[in-house]
Amino acid sequence: MKSDFKFSNLCGTVYKKGNLVFTPDGNSILSPVGNRVSVFDLVNNKSTTFPFEMRKNIVKIALSPQATILITVDEDGRALLVNYPRQIVLHHFNFNEKVNDIEFSPDGKYFAVTHGKQVQVWKTPGFNREFAPFVLHRVYTGHYDDILSISWSFDSKFFLTTSRDMTAHIYSLVPTEGFTHMTLGGHRDSVLGAWFSKDSKAIYTISKDGALFHWRYASVANILGQEDSDDEMNEDKADDEIAKPADRVRWRVQERHYFMQAGAKVKSCAFHQASNLLVVGFSSGIFGIWELPTFTNIHTLSISQKKIDTVAINATGEWLAFGCSQLGQLLVWEWQSESYVLKQQGHFYDMTSVAYSTDGQNIVTGGDDGKVKVWNSVSGFCYVTFSDHTSGVSAVEFAKQGQVVFSASLDGTVRAFDLVRYRNFRTFTSPTPVQFTSLAVDPSGEVICAGSMDSFEIYVWSVQTGKLLDILEGHEGPISSLGFSPTGLLLVSGSWDQTARTWDVFGRKKSIETYKHTSDVLAVAFRPDGKEIATSTLDGQISFWDVEDAKQTSLIEGRKDISGGRKANDRVTAENSASGKSFNSLCYTADGSCIIGGGNSKYVCIYDIATNILVKKFQISMNLSLDGTQEFLNSSKMTEFGSKETMVDDDDMSDLEDRLDKSMPGAASGDLSARRTRPEARTRAVRFAPTGRAWAAASTEGLLIYSLDDTIIFDPFDLEIDITPDSVLETLEGKEYLKALCMSFRLNEKPIIQKVFEGIPPKDVELVAQDLPEKYLERLLKFVGVHMENSPHVEFHLMWITRLLMAHGRYLKQNRGQFQAVFRTLQKVLGSVKEDLANLCDSNTYMLRYIITQCEKSSGASMDGVQPELLSI
Incomplete structure (x- = not known):
């Protein structure tokens, strides 16, 4: 099995904190999601997350006007310089101060950043790696409190700053003749924003208390009017006869408005x-x-009940973006048509469960907020949210056949949702109210089972009728996990009573075997062939049991592997605080050779079952803003009152509504942005995709998706010096098709492979397929499966698949474990093509019938004898 999984995307989290930035073309928006940055393509309806991570949560991002340089700044003032088109980190820098705002000049030559009471202007770095790309241009002073925002003039010669000292200042980038540093005062609260008009003849300032000041660069005569200007000028001359004429022209308040x-x-x-x-x-x-x-x-519109943390406008002024950190909500609104371009929101609390659909295209998640969300794995967007549950969702599952999602909740209900009509069409309840903690769906989709926390029973319902079929009793503790075998004949259950049991749901003898453990069972899983069961226990062990003999075959001691990370208040290192580290979620790979597990830790582990060896360990987050990501105790941050990291030090909480703490004493769940306890880095559920090419983890950061990286531009395979794109095309023109195909796979550039593949005549496909070396078989089958999805040459691809299976069927059967993921990919693509063709044929049939009917009505005569072949459709 391949283990080179790389971070692919982050779903379930669309906005955490910080500012939103539109790209210069206005088609995409950048949003900080924790310590990462996500880009939402609003035109192509796709989201991607940059692979790099910062030390802590990002508070400010800035994109250059040419969309080449991206600067991200975290809570401590540490910054990353990123090559935006290639998503590569070029440089690390520390501003040594909390950054409230950072802005590029319109010409892209400079950028200004807040530095406490000062403003630092830096020259924009280049695109290449340099030893010291940040060059300081100048430091500007004048404010008496922290600076909050920066904005540039249209010609990039001046910039405005606003501060908590209730003033705005005007600075020039370079010394300008006749210009002096100016202060704009008069507000009664912190000034949040100040901007130049396009012609730079007006300035607008907004304060926190809802006051808007309109400033004009003019004399008193132009502001007050010509009638009373003469009297005022005479009074000024009497008071100060030595006043200069230039002092009479300055920035003055022309109008005051209030929201x-x-x-x-x-x-x-x-x-x-x-x-x-x-x-x-x-x-x-x-x-x-x-x-x-x-x-x-x-226009005035209410979009939530929580405060709006950030606002952004695209280059054309048509789209508005809003971010709400308390709800984790991101909205893009087109104000002219009054319609939403994008409306996404993650789970309000932790994400608790995750499941893949049978084709791997959709992912369903459940959260502590009681919502069930369905995400598209390709686009990364949530396209439907079900809010029927009144308590946290503990488990979710896809039906093996059909567009149906099942969910179990602590509110005492199990619900079935239809993904065609987007409705809750069935609700399953127990005779007495219980809390459901686990869920399992029969492969046929006819029977659903759920385990309870308080009655220690397993309830079995019929999906068609919604009636309770049976109650399985025998456990003496809460049911932690359930799972059906691939054949659907056996049900396995894990419980806190230190046992796992298998049940014959459809037979007379309900309980078949009991598997005893030395600790509480947290998770169970069936191997894809149904002959083996894996169980994880509270002591960090993973046990494997043979189903036929009911004997333990092997054991993995995984506590040391999954242990890692210490909390901020821990007095010991992560190595000494390994107690409580265990796997609470297990899942087999598609071929059944490996198993993946995650738990209350920052690690996700993949083990090889045959050798019981740790294949690879993934760290889901390096965000130091979360608990459990550091390994060692930092004594410099410990005080007699606790860790400095847990102390609230937020100057923004000056309003009464911000300082009120409405959370219950001792509560560790609720609003993640307002609670006093920090979120802990952990994984609540892990699942492998049916294709075996990706796996997903429901973590504190969101839904993390890791996949085998297929986006590498140059990844040669057994490359030689004489294999070049030109030589491959020359070989193709010489009609040496097999040699050209093998050379293209060794070069491994997708455009070249596609050109050679489509250049082989259909009559030569059989010969090329027979003589193809076996080491290129997996790559060719995978390419055909991926390329067929977007190609109009359906018959050509079907011919390739048929000839390859006929020529290499015996080899594929002997190594079916290696080709399991490829087979699933081909099955998914063939099913999709079949569905598309069926819909097209149905549409053409209805259209022909409609045309014939209209012809009969217009002619007034029957068309039976004219076109019998059409009427027989």
Whole structure:
């Protein structure tokens, strides 16, 4: 089995904290998700997450106007310089101060970053790796409190800063003749935003209390009017006869406006210079759009009950993006048509369970918030959310046949959801209220079983009728896990009573065998062939049992492998705090040769069953903002009152509603952004994809997807110096098809492989398939399966598949474990093509019948004798 799985995508988390940034073309938006960055393509409906991680949660990101350089800054002021097109980290840098804002100049030559009470302007680095790419241009001072925001003028010569000291300052990038540093005062609360107009003749400032000031660069006469200007000028001359004429022209307040949102503070704001569009988000979850300088309210809409943390406007001014950290919500709204372009939200609390569909295209997750979400594994978007449960969802499963999702919840119900009509069509309950902690679905989809926490029983229902068929009794502790065998004849259950049992659900003798352990059983799983059972226990062991003989075949001592990470308040290192580390989720690979496990740890482990050896260990997160990611005790952060990392030190909590703590004493779950205890890095569930090419983990960070990396541009296979793209094409033109095909696979560039593959005539397919070396067989079958999905040459691909299976059937049968993932990929593609062709034929049939019917009505005569072959369709 291949073990070179790499991080592929992050689903289930669309926004954590920080600012949102649109790309210059306005088609994509960048969102910080914890210590990673996700890019949502709004046109192609696809999301991707960058592979790099930061030390802590990201608070600010900035993208250059040419979309070449990306700078990300975390909570401690550490920054990464990233080559955006290639997603490669070029440099690490530390600003040594908490960063509130970072902005590139419109010409892309400089970027300004807040540094406490100062502003640092740096020259934009190049695209190559350099020893010291950050070159400081100048440091600007003048504020008396932390600076909150920075904005540039349209010509990149000046920039504005706002601060908690209730003022805004104007600075010039380079010394300008006749310009002096200016201060704009008058607000009664922290100034959150300040912007130049497009012609730089006006400035708009917004404070936290909802006041908007319109500033003009003019004299008193132009502001107050010509009538009373003469009197004022005479008074000024009397007071100060030596005043210079230049002192009379400066930035002055022309108008004051107020948003009039009772009881709500301004939390975020953005201004679009080209269209003079102002967007403001309030603490009440309401946002408004105003047109300046007339201050005309275009629209006001409530999108949530929580505060709006960030607002962004794309280059054209058509799309608005909003982020809400308390809900983990990301919205993109087109204000002209008043419609959503994107509306995504992750699970409000932890993600507890995950399951793959049979074709691997969809992933269903359940969370502590009681919601069931279905994600598309290709696009990374959630396309349906079911909120029928009133308590946390403990287990989810896909039906092996059909578009049906089952979920078990602590609210005492098991529900079935239809993915065609998107509705809850069946609800299963027990005679007495119990809490369900586990779930299993029969391969036929006719029977569903759920294990309870308090009655220690297993309930069996019929999916068709919804009636309770049986109650399986025998366990003496809560049921932790259930699983059906692939044949559907046996049901295995694991319990806290230190036993695992197999049940014959459809036979008279219910309990067949009891597998005794030395500790509580947390997870059970059947091998794909149904001949072996794997169980994990509280002491960190994984046991393997033979189903026929009911004997233990092997044992893996995994506590040392999964142990790792210490909490902030622990007085010991991670090595000495290994107690409680165990696997709470198990899953076999597609070929059954390996098993993957995850638990209350930052690690996910894959073991080879035959040798009981750890194949690979994955670390799900390196985010130091989470508990359980550090290995050693940092005594410099320990005080007599506890760790400094757990102490709340947030200057933004100046409002009463921010300082109120409404959580229950001792509660460790709830609103992740407001609770006093830090989230812990752990994995609640792991599952392998049916194709064997990927696996997913429901973790604290979200739904992590690891896959075999197929996006590498240059990954040669047994390459020689004389194999080049030109030589491959020359061989193809010389009609040496087998040699050209083998050379293209050794070069391993997808465009070359596709050109050679499609250049082989159909009449020569049989000969090429017969003479193909066996070491290229897996690569060719995989290529055919992937390429067939997007190619119109259906018959050509079917011919290849048929000839390869006929020529190499015996070899494939002997090594079916190695080709298991390839077979599943081919099965998925063939099923998809069959469904598409069937839908096309049905559509053409209905269209022909409609045309014939219309012809009969228009002619008034029957068409039976004219076209009998059409009427017989």
